[in-house]
Amino acid sequence: MTGPKTIVIGGGLIGLSIARALTERGASDVLVLERHSLASGGTGKSSGIVRAHYGVPSIAAMAWRSQPYFEQLGDAVGFRQVGYTVIVGEENVEPLTANTAMHQGLGIDVDLIDTTRLAELWPMMNVDDVALASYEPRGGFADATQLALHFGQVARDNGAKVRQHTAITRILTNGDNVTGVELEGGEVLEADQVIVAAGWWSAKLLADLGIDFPVEAYRSELMIVDAGEPLPNLPVVSDLVSLQYCRLEGPGQFLVGNSDHADFAKKFVDPDNYSNIAAEASIEKYAEKLMHRFPGFPDPSVTHTYAGVYDVPPDWNPVIAPVGGVDGLILCAGFAGHGFKISPAVGDLVADLLLEGHSTDPDIPASDFRLERFAEGKPLNSLHPYVGAGEMR
Ligand SMILES: Cc1cc2nc3c(=O)[nH]c(=O)nc-3n(C[C@H](O)[C@H](O)[C@H](O)COP(=O)(O)OP(=O)(O)OC[C@H]3O[C@@H](n4cnc5c(N)ncnc54)[C@H](O)[C@@H]3O)c2cc1C
Numbered sequence: 001m002t003g004p005k006t007i008v009i010g011g012g013l014i015g016l017s018i019a020r021a022l023t024e025r026g027a028s029d030v031l032v033l034e035r036h037s038l039a040s041g042g043t044g045k046s047s048g049i050v051r052a053h054y055g056v057p058s059i060a061a062m063a064w065r066s067q068p069y070f071e072q073l074g075d076a077v078g079f080r081q082v083g084y085t086v087i088v089g090e091e092n093v094e095p096l097t098a099n100t101a102m103h104q105g106l107g108i109d110v111d112l113i114d115t116t117r118l119a120e121l122w123p124m125m126n127v128d129d130v131a132l133a134s135y136e137p138r139g140g141f142a143d144a145t146q147l148a149l150h151f152g153q154v155a156r157d158n159g160a161k162v163r164q165h166t167a168i169t170r171i172l173t174n175g176d177n178v179t180g181v182e183l184e185g186g187e188v189l190e191a192d193q194v195i196v197a198a199g200w201w202s203a204k205l206l207a208d209l210g211i212d213f214p215v216e217a218y219r220s221e222l223m224i225v226d227a228g229e230p231l232p233n234l235p236v237v238s239d240l241v242s243l244q245y246c247r248l249e250g251p252g253q254f255l256v257g258n259s260d261h262a263d264f265a266k267k268f269v270d271p272d273n274y275s276n277i278a279a280e281a282s283i284e285k286y287a288e289k290l291m292h293r294f295p296g297f298p299d300p301s302v303t304h305t306y307a308g309v310y311d312v313p314p315d316w317n318p319v320i321a322p323v324g325g326v327d328g329l330i331l332c333a334g335f336a337g338h339g340f341k342i343s344p345a346v347g348d349l350v351a352d353l354l355l356e357g358h359s360t361d362p363d364i365p366a367s368d369f370r371l372e373r374f375a376e377g378k379p380l381n382s383l384h385p386y387v388g389a390g391e392m393r
Contacts, residue, residue, distance in 0.1 A: 004192035004328075006354070007181055008032045009168050009205065012043040013144060014332055014339055015197035016151035016162075017347030023158030025351050030160040031189070032152070033181070035167035039148040041199050045308025046144035046340045047222065047257055049236055049247060051084040051136055052108045055099055055382025056317060059338070061363035062345035064108045069344040070142055077147040082248065083235035084139025085118065088386070090131045092240055095384035100134045102383065106363060110136045121235055124296030129241050141236055141247045144340045151347070171196070171205055171329065178328040193328040193354060200271050200311035202333040211324040214374055215334050217271040218264065218310045221278040223286050225254045228299025240389045242289040253303065256290055258282070259389065271309040278305035312336045315379035320349055320369035330354070331371060 006027060008015045011034025019032045034040075050070050052063035070079045088096045096112070103110045113135045115127040121135070152162055170182040171194055180190040196202045203213045229252060236247040243260035278286070283302060291300070313319065313334040323331045332350055339346070345364070352360050359366040368380050 003028050005029045005190065006031070006193040006195065007189060007191040008195045008197055009181065010034060010041070010196070010198035010202075011038040011148075011152065011162065011164060012041045012197065012199060013039070013046075013148045013151070013343040014335065014346055015195070016148050016155060017343045018195055018197060018332065018350045019155035019160045019162070020151040020158075021347035021351035022354065023155050023160045025355055027355070028159055030155065031191075032155065032160060032162045033166045033168055033183075034162070034164045037164055038152055038162070039145045042308060042311065042335075042339070043144050043148050045222075045306070047245070047247065047255060048078070048141045048144045048340055049084070049139075049245065050079070050142055050341050051139040051236065051238070052103060052110070053084070053086050053099065053134065053136065053238065054338075055095070055384050056368070056380055057102060057106060057383065058364045058368045059317065059342065060103055060108065061106050061361070062342040062349070064106060065348070065361065065364070066342055066344040067138060070140075071138070073147070073150065077150055078143030079140060080142070080233075080248070081138060081140040082233045083121065084136040084238070085113075085121065085133050085235045086238045087118065087127075087130045087133045087241060089129055089241045091387045092389075093132050095386050096132055096134055098384040108136070109138050110134055122237070124234075124294050125237075126293055126295050135235070139236060147340070147343065151343075168205065170208060173209065173326055173329075176325060176327055178326050191328075193330065195330045195332055195350065197332045199333055199335075200309065202331060206323065206331065209324055209326065211371075212375075213319065213323075213331060213333070213371065214314055216268050216312045218312045218336075219267045219269045219274050219307050220310055220337065221258055221282050221286075221305060221307045223256045223278055223283060223305045224249055224303045225256060225290060225297075226301050226303050227252050227254055227297040228301070237293075239293055240386055242293055243389060244286065244289050244293070246290070246293075256286055258286060269309060274307065274309060276307050278307060310336045314374055315381055317380040318346070318369060319371045320346060320353075321366065321371055322353070323371045
């Protein structure tokens, strides 16, 4: 007997992880459709940071459930287990302490550390304005494209089909049931289930069905810095004092991302047409913040910059749920800057929803990720938000 026909729209990390999870659990008829090449959307720009530090317990739990994937896949996905630190000033000691306690309650391997220990882990760091840090020894970073392609390979090995350069123009329904999709050029593909994992572009496909998915396309700039000499294995840093994040990028190079989202609305862009280099004024600002934090870099210089686009819902958290009262239609998008590290668990949750009808993990209640939460005014917010860095969550 064959199971339901499932179409996944979008060949990024999320769509491919869903195809992997479904086929690993026996789904036999899964087709992923990607309008360009696999991993060519937000996935291809990801900084690939692996950590479980979130203020929303279900997201922290998803990150922690995903951790073994990185550890088992290791080199195959470029995983570097260099550790991960969050550093805060006095104003954020309380939320950091509360979040860390919440994480420990979820079984996450994390501890608070003082600045003496931080300076040992990070010899080139200026810790003068740091009051406290948390440290996840099992965190680090990996390569998002490699992980997406790995998911795609596993899905194909398990019988899924992947069709690239195939754009969907419309999701088709009949009454309250999804029936398939229409492709550019008019071809119709039938399906019993359609999973929309098309990042920001999901909103347009749903709008045509009268379903409102509130999501903004938010441009985020990255800078690659040459430190001047080979660097040792330094932990990833989420710097909530200077509002930046940094990680190694090969020997002697450093990737720096901006986490100052104060002028959020000024950075909305067309995700199909945006500037792919950082503005001069931004580079100066990032360089100043970087030199303040890491005065020990021997001879730093900026090698190049680029930019990516986050798909950001009002509470910076994803929708992973049936939508619009249409049987067989699932939305899985809105991962903002966080979808990489939780992508393994997201695939598993969608497989749960489709195969069991509910989440099988008590720490990951499916109700957290309903679309209706926006209209109901019940956003999924951090339990212990950071002053000046709310989106860190
Ligand atoms: C600059 C940057 C840094 C980031 N850093 C991190 C990080 O350090 N850690 C972390 O956890 N996360 C990070 N993220 C977030 C993470 O990379 C994303 O959440 C994740 O890659 C999103 O995957 P996705 O599959 O939902 O979306 P995408 O990768 O955007 O995939 C959606 C796909 O759908 C396709 N598509 C769209 N419309 C159609 C259509 N009509 N028909 C067919 N296909 C369609 C697109 O072409 C695209 O390939 C970062 C993101 C960015 C942009």
